[in-house]
Structure formats: C-alpha cells, structure tokens
Amino acid sequence: MTTDLGDRLEQALGDGPPHRPVEEHLVAGRRAVRRRRRTATVGAAAALVVLGVAPVLLQPSSGAGGGGPDPTPLPTPTTTEAPTPVHLLVAPARFVSPDTPPVLYLYGRMFKRARDVTVLGTYGEIDVSAHPKGAAIVRVGGRTLWVVVVGNEPERLVVEREAPYNYQAFMGWAQVEFPILSGRLALAATAPGPYQQPVSDDDSPAEYVGDLLVAKPGGTVVQRIHDPLANAQSVPPCHAQAVQVHTGDGEWFVVGFDCRGVGAVYSERVGVRATTLSAWLPRVKKVQDAFVG
Amino acid sequence: MRVEAREAAYVEFVTARQTHLRRVAYALCGDWVRADELLHTALIRLYAAWPRVQRDGTEEAYVRRAIVRSDLDREPRSTPPRPPPERSELLEALHALPPIQRKVVVLEHWLGLTVEEVAEELGISTRRAATCSSRALIALQYVLTREDT
Numbered sequence: 001m002t003t004d005l006g007d008r009l010e011q012a013l014g015d016g017p018p019h020r021p022v023e024e025h026l027v028a029g030r031r032a033v034r035r036r037r038r039t040a041t042v043g044a045a046a047a048l049v050v051l052g053v054a055p056v057l058l059q060p061s062s063g064a065g066g067g068g069p070d071p072t073p074l075p076t077p078t079t080t081e082a083p084t085p086v087h088l089l090v091a092p093a094r095f096v097s098p099d100t101p102p103v104l105y106l107y108g109r110m111f112k113r114a115r116d117v118t119v120l121g122t123y124g125e126i127d128v129s130a131h132p133k134g135a136a137i138v139r140v141g142g143r144t145l146w147v148v149v150v151g152n153e154p155e156r157l158v159v160e161r162e163a164p165y166n167y168q169a170f171m172g173w174a175q176v177e178f179p180i181l182s183g184r185l186a187l188a189a190t191a192p193g194p195y196q197q198p199v200s201d202d203d204s205p206a207e208y209v210g211d212l213l214v215a216k217p218g219g220t221v222v223q224r225i226h227d228p229l230a231n232a233q234s235v236p237p238c239h240a241q242a243v244q245v246h247t248g249d250g251e252w253f254v255v256g257f258d259c260r261g262v263g264a265v266y267s268e269r270v271g272v273r274a275t276t277l278s279a280w281l282p283r284v285k286k287v288q289d290a291f292v293g
Numbered sequence: 294m295r296v297e298a299r300e301a302a303y304v305e306f307v308t309a310r311q312t313h314l315r316r317v318a319y320a321l322c323g324d325w326v327r328a329d330e331l332l333h334t335a336l337i338r339l340y341a342a343w344p345r346v347q348r349d350g351t352e353e354a355y356v357r358r359a360i361v362r363s364d365l366d367r368e369p370r371s372t373p374p375r376p377p378p379e380r381s382e383l384l385e386a387l388h389a390l391p392p393i394q395r396k397v398v399v400l401e402h403w404l405g406l407t408v409e410e411v412a413e414e415l416g417i418s419t420r421r422a423a424t425c426s427s428r429a430l431i432a433l434q435y436v437l438t439r440e441d442t
Contacts, residue, residue: 009320
C-alpha cells in the first residue's frame with residue numbers, strides 16, 4: 001500500500017507552471033542577508049559599507065532622474081548568456097505616452113510599455129508599497145537597456161543605461177540608483193501644487209567641484225552647512241553638504257553628496273516648503289525617510 | 294567561501310532541485326501559487342544559511358523542512374482569488390486531510406522517509422507520526438480502492 005500510494009502520488013503530481021527565475025531567489029536571499037547584517041551592525045557602519053561600494057557601482061545614467069558625471073566604461077559582463085524572458089503584462093494604452101519608459105509601475109505592479117519590449121530580468125517586479133521601486137533589463141529596438149523605475153505612474157522617475165545583460169552588475173547599479181531616485185521623487189511628489197518633475201542635477205544651480213558643493217556660474221552660495229541633517233541613503237555622509245544659492249533666477253536650496261566624483265544633488269526653490277536652509281533640511285529628510293525607507 | 298563560488302553552488306542546487314522541491318510543496322498545499330511562494334521563502338532562508346547547510350550536506354533536507362514546517366493553508370500573498378485547479382481524486386482526498394496528516398503522508402509514503410525521520414522533520418513524537426500515518430491511510434483507503442475498481 002505504501003509503495004502503491006507513493007507511485008500514485010507521483011503520477012498525480014504534475015510539474016506545474018514555469019518556475020520563477022533563479023535570480024529572484026538569489027536576489028531575495030541577498031536582501032535577507034543584508035537585512036540580517038543591518039540589524040546586527042550599527043547604522044553608521046552600514047552607511048560606510050554603502051559608501052565604499054557606491055563609487056564602484058554607481059555609473060552615470062541618463063533620463064529624467066539622471067545627470068552626473070560623463071560616461072565611464074561599464075563593468076565587464078560576467079553573465080552574458082541570454083536568459084529566459086520574464087513575462088510582464090503590457091500596460092493599458094491610456095497609461096502609455098511617447099516618453100513612457102520600457103517598464104513602468106501601475107498600482108505597485110511592473111508592466112512593460114509595449115509588446116516589442118522583451119524583459120530579460122527584473123528586480124522588485126511587484127512592490128505594493130506606497131512608493132514602489134523596481135528595475136528591469138530589457139531588450140527593445142535591438143538595444144539592451146538597464147532601467148530603474150521609482151513610483152507609480154504618472155509620478156515616477158526613471159533612469160536608463162545601455163549595457164549588456166549582466167544581472168549582478170545590474171543589481172548593484174539598481175541598488176545605488178534606488179535611494180537617489182526615491183530621494184528626488186520625494187521632493188517632487190510632496191511639493192505643494194501640481195506634480196512637477198524634480199530638478200535634475202543638470203538644472204540644479206549648484207554642483208560639486210572636488211569635495212565642495214558650489215554655485216554654478218552666475219550664482220552665489222550665501223549659506224553652507226557641512227554634514228547636514230539628511231536621509232543617510234539619499235544623502236550618504238560622503239562630503240554631504242547643503243547650500244543656499246542666490247541666482248539671477250531666484251533663491252535655491254540644494255543638498256547633496258559626492259563620493260569620488262559620483263553623487264547627486266537635490267534642489268528646490270526657497271519658499272516651496274521652507275524659507276530657511278535650517279528649516280528646509282529636516283523637512284526634506286522627513287519626506288525622503290518616507291520614500292526611501 | 295567566496296561570494297561568487299557560494300552563489301554558483303546555490304544556483305546549481307536550486308536549478309537542479311527546484312522542480313522536485315516545488316512538487317513537494319504542491320503535494321502539501323495543493324496550490325501551485327502557494328507552492329511557489331513556499332519554495333521561494335524556503336530558498337531565501339537557504340541562501341542565508343548556505344555555508345553551514347552546504348558544509349553539512351543537508352541542502353535538500355533544509356529546504357524540505359522549511360516547507361513542511363510552514364503554514365501550508367495560508368492564502369498566497371497579493372494574488373486574486375483563483376478557481377480551484379483540476380486535480381485527481383487522490384490529490385483531492387490528500388488535501389482534505391488535516392495538515393499534519395498530509396505532511397506525514399507526503400514525507401513517509403511519497404518521499405520514503407522512515408517514521409522516525411518524519412517525526413524529526415516535523416518536530417513531533419514518533420508515536421504521533423505513526424498515529425497520523427495510520428489515520429491518513431484509513432482516510433485515503435477509500436479513494437485508492439475505488440480507483441482500483
């Protein structure tokens with residue numbers, strides 16, 4: 001009876017639907033290990049680890065949330081074999097416009113823009129948090145793109161880069177881009193009035209020159225705070241500075257960081273949420289804490 | 294162990310054994326979505342424990358134990374209600390058993406573990422495992438006999 005039952009169970013059980021990609025287990029496992037380590041170490045130590053890795057992983061990007069230094073060579077791909085495509089639903093047409101990225105979030109679920117987008121890998125495909133963030137490697141128009149998306153449509157930010165399939169390098173890049181994009185989205189989404197795209201690094205009135213955040217030509221720094229109060233992921237303590245800049249176009253607050261030439265700045269006009277730099281910083285931190293975690 | 298080597302070994306194990314392990318999960322819970330979720334959760338735990346588990350050579354047992362000790366009948370997360378899948382009468386009968394009896398049947402009668410091993414895997418006494426086994430067999434007897442005729 002025992003053998004008989006075993007045989008019959010063997011026959012009755014099929015193999016089921018296709019498996020999820022092994023990378024998904026791998027990525028979730030890494031995340032679990034990181035979470036465990038985070039709880040075991042002090043926050044400052046964790047931040048230092050991120051900072052140590054960030055300059056290596058953070059590569060220049062393009063797109064709405066982009067900006068930053070000139071392109072540098074990509075890491076050498078280590079995983080180049082073509083993976084099995086990931087199935088994503090095509091977004092309903094009413095959510096798609098000419099500037100829609102290859103993948104987008106609707107209600108916490110990742111969709112692809114059109115049928116001609118082939119998704120080679122995803123990270124955070126489903127994220128039902130209020131401010132989802134995820135990434136995908138896609139092939140579209142003969143090009144392979146790495147895409148990071150933060151936020152549900154239409155309040156979203158995206159960075160893309162053209163690069164070969166390399167899941168590990170892609171993951172490292174995405175994990176550095178997530179807090180920066182989320183930090184930018186936090187400012188844009190919580191500013192009073194209709195949603196407007198955040199100010200990119202290119203449009204910011206300030207930039208890093210060496211270790212110093214300075215005004216771009218035509219502007220003047222009227223106040224500076226070193227190591228300002230800030231969200232440690234969006235603004236890691238790597239030459240982190242905040243400035244108030246006077247330009248011909250008005251007054252601006254800017255907070256940012258720079259790790260050996262790689263970083264980000266977050267800019268907002270004076271008066272949008274505060275009138276002094278010391279009042280602006282804790283408000284920015286509060287919204288970035290909510291968006292970045 | 295270097296991270297690359299560790300992950301390569303992990304990927305090799307998952308690739309080789311995920312089909313079987315998900316069938317185990319499905320045999321226990323009767324729902325492929327839930328089985329996928331159970332396996333995913335177990336494999337995350339495996340990744341975190343990989344150096345120790347691989348050193349002991351107990352990778353498969355570790356994942357199986359994580360699956361059988363899960364709450365099998367909890368609804369999968371963030372999935373819409375689904376129509377019940379088409380299943381054989383035997384699977385229907387198996388999934389109508391109380392979870393503990395279901396686990397015993399799968400471990401003992403399908404995977405071939407001894408009663409002592411089943412008891413250890415489930416963290417229960419040998420006597421309880423044996424009782425569950427005989428009660429489950431009585432319940433399944435009807436279906437097995439009917440399929441024979």
